[in-house]
C-alpha cells in the first residue's frame with residue numbers, strides 16, 4: 187500500500203461536512219470529539235461527555251439529546267434577522283413570528299421557544315384542535331399572536347372565539363368558505379369581534395418534497411374567486427373590521443429562494459387588493475417553508491437550501507415593501523410560521539453500533555488443488571490468472587460465474603464447500619477491482635462505482651428507523667450522520683447502517699454528500715469492548731417525536747442539556763425523559779400487563795403440573811417476564827459487553 191498522508195481532525199470536519207451543515211453549532215476538537223456550540227459561540231460541549239453524564243443517570247442510547255440553548259439561539263436568530271432587515275430597509279412595520287406547534291409538540295420544546303421569544307413577541311400557531319389546546323394554555327405574552335390554521339369544526343372555532351373574548355390576539359384563518367360561514371355565525375352567537383385571516387391558494391408552485399401545498403390542486407386555501415366571495419360575506423355580516431390577515435404556506439423545506447420570493451410577491455398583491463377594497467388588514471403571514479441545509483451544499487437540491495435564514499428575512503421584507511410601495515398601500519406587519527428552521531438543529535439522535543456484518547470477514551482462501559468444480563476454477567483463474575481485460579469486463583465475467591455457481595448449487599450440482607469457494611473468490615475479485623478503481627482518476631462506469639456500495643459493511647445500530655428517523659424512511663430525507671468520537675483517526679470502513687427492527691427497510695443507505703448523495707458512510711473499525719456511538723444530526727423537526735411503533739420499540743430516552751459555566755464540562759442535564767418500557771408499548775396496542783402475565787402463568791402452571799419444569803424454575807421464569815415488562819424496549823448492549831468481559835464458565839456448545 188502506498189503511504190498515506192497524515193489524517194487530521196480538519197479532514198474529518200471536511201469529510202463529514204461539519205463546517206457546512208454544522209456551522210455554527212457543531213465542530214470537531216483536536217482530540218477527535220464532536221462538540222456542540224449551543225449558543226453558536228466558543229462555549230462548547232463534547233457530545234461524548236453528555237452521553238457519559240446521561241449514563242450516570244441511567245439513560246442509555248438510543249437517546250435524543252436536546253440542546254435547549256440551541257433552541258433559544260434559533261428563535262433569537264430568526265427574530266434578529268427580521269429586526270435587522272426591517273431596520274436596514276426602513277420598513278414601516280413590525281415582525282410578529284409564530285412557532286407552528288406541529289413541527290415539535292414536546293412541552294419542553296414549546297416552553298423553551300416561548301421563553302426565548304418573549305422579548306420579541308413571538309407567538310404560536312396551531313394546525314389542529316389538540317394543538318390549539320396546547321397553544322391556548324401555553325400562550326403567554328399578550329402582544330404575541332396565536333394563529334389558527336388547519337381544518338376546523340365548530341368546537342375548534344368556539345374555543346378560539348372564547349379565547350378572543352378574554353382579550354387575546356387570536357386570529358382564525360379560514361381555509362375554506364364553509365369555515366368562514368361558521369366563524370361569522372358563531373361570532374354573532376358568542377357576541378365577540380373575531381380576528382379573521384384568509385388563506386390564499388397561490389399560483390406560485392412550491393418546489394421540493396412538499397410542492398403540493400400550493401397550486402391548483404392544493405388541499406388548503408381559497409382561490410381568487412373564493413377570496414372575492416369571502417370579502418362579500420364579511421361585508422354582508424358587518425365584519426369588515428375583522429379581516430386582518432392574509433396567509434399563505436407554500437410547503438416545507440423550500441430549497442430555492444426564487445420560489446419563496448415569487449410567492450411573497452404574489453401574496454402581497456392579494457394583500458394590497460384586499461386593503462384597497464376597504465378591509466383594515468394589518469398582517470401578512472408568509473407561512474413556513476424556510477429550509478435547513480441538511481447536506482451543506484447550499485444548493486437547490488431537495489436536502490439543501492440555496493439561501494440563508496438572513497437572506498430569507500431580507501427577501502421577505504424587501505419584496506413586501508416594494509410591492510406595497512408600487513400599490514400605494516401601507517406596509518403590513520410581517521408574520522412567519524417557520525418551524526423546521528427553528529427546531530431541526532437542536533436535537534441529535536445518538537445510537538450505538540452493536541455489531542458489524544461484513545462480506546470480507548468469512549472469506550475462504552481457495553487453493554488451486556482444492557478445487558473440484560469447473561466454475562470455481564474459472565473464478566480462481568479470473569482472480570489469479572494474468573488477464574489483460576479491463577475492470578468492467580473482469581467484473582462482468584465474475585458476475586456471470588457467480589450466478590452460474592448459485593444456480594448449480596440450487597440444482598444440486600455444486601456442494602456447500604464449492605459454493606463457499608465460489609462466493610469467496612467472487613468477493614475477492616470485487617475487492618481487487620474496487621482497489622483498482624479507487625486508484626484511477628476520472629470517469630468510471632456506474633456499475634464499477636456501485637462496487638463500493640456492494641462491498642460496504644453493515645453496521646448494526648441499536649435504534650429503529652421507523653421510530654426515530656421516520657422522515658428518512660418515508661420521504662428519503664437525508665440527515666448528516668457522523669461518529670461522535672475517534673475523528674482524529676482515519677475512517678477505513680465503508681458502511682451502511684441497519685437498525686434492529688426485523689424489516690429490511692430498517693436501514694440507512696443514503697448519506698449526504700456535497701454532490702448528490704453517497705451510498706455508504708466512512709466509519710471506524712469497531713474495537714472489542716469499546717462503545718462506538720453515531721450521532722444523527724438536525725433531527726429536531728417533524729419526525730422528532732412522531733415515530734411509528736414498528737416492532738413496538740417506542741420512544742427513545744431523552745436528555746435536555748443546558749449550558750452552565752460553573753460545571754466542569756460546561757453543561758448540566760436538567761430533564762431526562764425515560765424511553766418507553768415494554769409495558770408502555772404493549773398497552774398502546776391494548777394489552778394489559780396483568781392480562782399478559784395471567785396468560786403466561788396459566789401456561790407455566792400447566793407445564794409444572796405436567797412435570798416439564800420444576801416449580802422453582804417456573805416461578806423464576808414468571809419473575810423474569812414480569813421484570814421485563816418494566817424494562818426498555820431497545821437492546822441492552824451492556825449485557826453483551828459484560829458477558830464478553832466475564833471469564834467463560836462452560837464452553838459454548840456448537841450450534
Ligand SMILES: *Cc1c(COP(=O)(O)O)cnc(C)c1O
Nearest residue numbers: 435438439474475523524525526
Ligand atoms: C407545516 C406548516 C408550517 C411549518 O412549516 P416549516 O416549513 O416547518 O417552517 C407553517 N404553516 C403551516 C400552515 C403549516 O402547515
